[in-house]
Amino acid sequence: MSENKGRSYTNGEITVYWNPRECIHSTLCFRSLRSVFDPMKRPWINPEGASSNQIKETIEKCLSCALFFSWNDSKRNESETSPKLYKGECDGTHAKMGFKG
Numbered sequence: 001m002s003e004n005k006g007r008s009y010t011n012g013e014i015t016v017y018w019n020p021r022e023c024i025h026s027t028l029c030f031r032s033l034r035s036v037f038d039p040m041k042r043p044w045i046n047p048e049g050a051s052s053n054q055i056k057e058t059i060e061k062c063l064s065c066a067l068f069f070s071w072n073d074s075k076r077n078e079s080e081t082s083p084k085l086y087k088g089e090c091d092g093t094h095a096k097m098g099f100k101g
């Protein structure tokens with residue numbers, strides 16, 4: 001995986017992508033869901049720490065293009081794509097991360 005693709009973490013249902021280059025350190029993710037996003041731990045993202053829907057909701061609070069998710073079920077992924085990807089707000093990262101437009 002190239003550096004531009006960021007890092008990925010999955011619980012088998014949802015995959016969380018984190019691109020450190022885009023993180024603006026707003027702290028929203030770990031203030032919202034510390035059981036998953038804990039900067040004091042390595043790895044700092046533990047997708048087993050909450051339900052997939054809680055993870056999705058937290059990722060949607062991220063103000064930057066640092067956090068994305070995709071569903072491991074490709075059909076679900078088509079109908080419930082991360083809004084940031086759907087709206088094209090993060091095109092650069094989006095393309096780098098290999099999501100379809």
Ligand code: SF4
Binds near residue numbers: 028029063064066
């Ligand atoms: S919410 Fe997004 S920008 Fe803020 S610390 Fe988490 S990953 Fe970084």
